[in-house]
Amino acid sequence: MIDILSLEFMRNALLAALLVGASAPLVGVFLVQRGMSLIGDGMGHVALAGVGIGLLTSTSPVLTALVVVVLAAVAIELLRHLGRTGGDLALAVMFYGGLAAGVVIIAKAPTGSATNLQGYLFGALTTVTRSDLVQFAVLAAVVLVTVLVLRDRLFAVAQDEEYAHASGLPVLATNILLAVLTGVTVVISMRVIGLLLISALMILPNATGQYLGRSFRGSLLWAVLVGTLTSVGGVVTSFYADTPSGATIVLMAIAVFVAAACLVTAVRALTRRRHLAAEAHEHVHWEECGHDVVLHGDHVDFLHDGHRHARHGDHWDEHGPDHTDHEDPTLERSHR
Amino acid sequence: MQLSTTPPVIQLSGAAFGYGDRTVVSGLDLTVHRGEVVAVLGPNGAGKSTLVKGLLGLAERHDGSSRILGHEAGSAEARAGIGYVPQRHTLASAVRATAAEIVTMGRTVRTPWWAPWRSRSAADRSLVEESLAVVGLGDLASHDVATLSGGQQRRVLIARALASEPEVFLMDEPTAGVDRGHQQVLVAVMRRLVERGATLVIVTHELDALAEIVTRAVVVRGGGISFDGAPEQLSPGDDAHAHHDDEDDSPPTSVPTTILTTKGGPR
Numbered sequence A: 001m002i003d004i005l006s007l008e009f010m011r012n013a014l015l016a017a018l019l020v021g022a023s024a025p026l027v028g029v030f031l032v033q034r035g036m037s038l039i040g041d042g043m044g045h046v047a048l049a050g051v052g053i054g055l056l057t058s059t060s061p062v063l064t065a066l067v068v069v070v071l072a073a074v075a076i077e078l079l080r081h082l083g084r085t086g087g088d089l090a091l092a093v094m095f096y097g098g099l100a101a102g103v104v105i106i107a108k109a110p111t112g113s114a115t116n117l118q119g120y121l122f123g124a125l126t127t128v129t130r131s132d133l134v135q136f137a138v139l140a141a142v143v144l145v146t147v148l149v150l151r152d153r154l155f156a157v158a159q160d161e162e163y164a165h166a167s168g169l170p171v172l173a174t175n176i177l178l179a180v181l182t183g184v185t186v187v188i189s190m191r192v193i194g195l196l197l198i199s200a201l202m203i204l205p206n207a208t209g210q211y212l213g214r215s216f217r218g219s220l221l222w223a224v225l226v227g228t229l230t231s232v233g234g235v236v237t238s239f240y241a242d243t244p245s246g247a248t249i250v251l252m253a254i255a256v257f258v259a260a261a262c263l264v265t266a267v268r269a270l271t272r273r274r275h276l277a278a279e280a281h282e283h284v285h286w287e288e289c290g291h292d293v294v295l296h297g298d299h300v301d302f303l304h305d306g307h308r309h310a311r312h313g314d315h316w317d318e319h320g321p322d323h324t325d326h327e328d329p330t331l332e333r334s335h336r
Numbered sequence B: 001m002q003l004s005t006t007p008p009v010i011q012l013s014g015a016a017f018g019y020g021d022r023t024v025v026s027g028l029d030l031t032v033h034r035g036e037v038v039a040v041l042g043p044n045g046a047g048k049s050t051l052v053k054g055l056l057g058l059a060e061r062h063d064g065s066s067r068i069l070g071h072e073a074g075s076a077e078a079r080a081g082i083g084y085v086p087q088r089h090t091l092a093s094a095v096r097a098t099a100a101e102i103v104t105m106g107r108t109v110r111t112p113w114w115a116p117w118r119s120r121s122a123a124d125r126s127l128v129e130e131s132l133a134v135v136g137l138g139d140l141a142s143h144d145v146a147t148l149s150g151g152q153q154r155r156v157l158i159a160r161a162l163a164s165e166p167e168v169f170l171m172d173e174p175t176a177g178v179d180r181g182h183q184q185v186l187v188a189v190m191r192r193l194v195e196r197g198a199t200l201v202i203v204t205h206e207l208d209a210l211a212e213i214v215t216r217a218v219v220v221r222g223g224g225i226s227f228d229g230a231p232e233q234l235s236p237g238d239d240a241h242a243h244h245d246d247e248d249d250s251p252p253t254s255v256p257t258t259i260l261t262t263k264g265g266p267r
């Protein structure tokens, strides 16, 4: 570990990984919530055209990509808003046109090369410069602060656009903002993760968070933790294994997802073995006994005094304190 | 009465609402004053939800005028005074959200643009808690809404509207799927809201459940308002489930009997 940190490019790469690992899930969760998980992927395609323009004109590719991506973000949301038939086609033209234009321009640019292109698409450790890092840090700070301040609005608009609109929230502006944040995150990713893989880091940690958390907030915190850990871990692994960093990070994020899914399933299977009979009580729960009920797999639990009780033959089963949400249908009644 | 000094809560004159180039309801004249509880009745597809969406500025206005609390429907000022309970079947989305997080949206929509983080204040949080408790969901506040039953999800949506402390509630079938016990709880809640000065517009197919608070019935049918008056004067012919109009989805007069006699069915 010491030898890694003594290398300047590795210090830069690790910091860049940390920034993108935290930003990507934070923005991605709202995309998942809106059912637009793959929009980040399209943004990555478009960003390549910006990179190409930067290389061709010898300006910072980070800045040119940022401009292109912000324009694309506004265009995407306006197209969605207008709901024009053919909006889908327009998106396809934008995404694939951006990718194709990027590849062609980079091939023709004085400083462009095949390795260069591969680095932008799949991530490369050695490419993070000091000045890149400063730009990434500023952009990541913008993303983090914006999401922190506006998280309730982003949540409300993504969760129920109609209600948010009816209640006076600026829905279109919020959606454009989210698209711009997505674009900015794509730009931050372009060194260590790569433009074709960033979308995975927006989505996979959130998929893991859904297994580990119990609320939107809880799942999101897990996702950010998983995102930063896999991102940094992937960079370290990629250094020792000499593999492209972005692809390594994504494989690691998938491994963590699978591990979390198995772990949670195993824990639930173990809990299932335990059968807890509730302390005897005289009261007989029924459909309209007045206690709140909650669906629990194929039966209902009755809630009272901080307990969840379910009928089991001649007695009542304890199905956990009423703040746990074990909605897993495999959880009940394994005891005979 | 001071009715002359305050504008009517809802004022429709000659209003028509629809989507795109299709007008669903037209010729609407309706004036609702503070403290009224209006039940909107009518068969499926008659345009009840469209009427409500028109008042919210969600459906397009094709004609006439429509004002809420003295402001153009759909304007920011009008929207700031409305609590909307949509006609929705499920609250589930691709990510987890607890009942409390959903109800917090009712506070989020009331935050000023210059301080959007305000919906986390202690006062806001206790309003959210109180709203959930009032609809009988206090125990389920931290549950994932996707795991709640249909009736419980409807109550979450009602709590969300309550949390936004509106002057006028526009509720689209708020009691659909809610059990009788909790319907009574909701009626009690609505009565208290009216006592505190709120105005309620409730789309419903179950007038009986709300009979004790409803002061006025409006029947939407055949592309307009076909009845407007005291609920007692509602004749069976005006009732929500009576017949006709090609546009409306009226119950069929005869039921094909094949599926009912197929073997394997109950004998």
Ligand SMILES: Nc1ncnc2c1ncn2[C@@H]1O[C@H](COP(=O)(O)OP(=O)(O)OP(=O)(O)O)[C@@H](O)[C@H]1O
Residues within 6 Å of the ligand: B019, B024, B042, B043, B044, B045, B046, B047, B048, B049, B050, B051, B087
């Ligand atoms: N978003 C929409 N775009 C186009 N047409 C719509 C839209 N929403 C509803 N309609 C049409 O408007 C008509 C009235 O629908 P609406 O939902 O207002 O009926 P409703 O009275 O609320 O019925 P229900 O009792 O089933 O809720 C229907 O014919 C429907 O097809």
Ligand SMILES: [Mg+2]
Residues within 6 Å of the ligand: B048, B049, B050, B087, B172
């Ligand atoms: Mg309706």
Ligand SMILES: [Zn+2]
Residues within 6 Å of the ligand: A283, A284, A285, A286, A289, A290, A291, A302
């Ligand atoms: Zn009971």
Ligand SMILES: [Zn+2]
Residues within 6 Å of the ligand: A278, A281, A285, A302, A304, A309, A316
């Ligand atoms: Zn019990």
Ligand SMILES: [Zn+2]
Residues within 6 Å of the ligand: A275, A276, A277, A312, A315, A316, A317, A335
């Ligand atoms: Zn038992």
Ligand SMILES: [Zn+2]
Residues within 6 Å of the ligand: A296, A299, A300, A301, A309, A310, A319, A332
């Ligand atoms: Zn149970």
